[in-house]
Amino acid sequence: MAAAKKTTARGRKQDRARVAGGQKHEVAYEAKKSGRSASAVKKAVKKVGNSRKRVEKRLAR
Numbered sequence: 001m002a003a004a005k006k007t008t009a010r011g012r013k014q015d016r017a018r019v020a021g022g023q024k025h026e027v028a029y030e031a032k033k034s035g036r037s038a039s040a041v042k043k044a045v046k047k048v049g050n051s052r053k054r055v056e057k058r059l060a061r
Contacts, residue, residue: 019055021045034059 020026021042030052031038036059048054 017052018050019045019052021050030055030059 044058
């Protein structure tokens with residue numbers, strides 16, 4: 001009998017710390033949250049990387 005896989009929040013937390021610029025739903029979420037356009041979010045991801053903190057900081061300018 002196989003042991004049940006232990007679930008942790010670590011992977012989920014790491015995923016939330018990033019913005020996937022190629023995924024429409026993530027770009028749309030960040031655009032709505034910041035009040036900016038989707039293209040502005042994509043440009044921010046390209047400029048500063050996919051760290052959510054840096055992207056949000058860039059969009060707040």
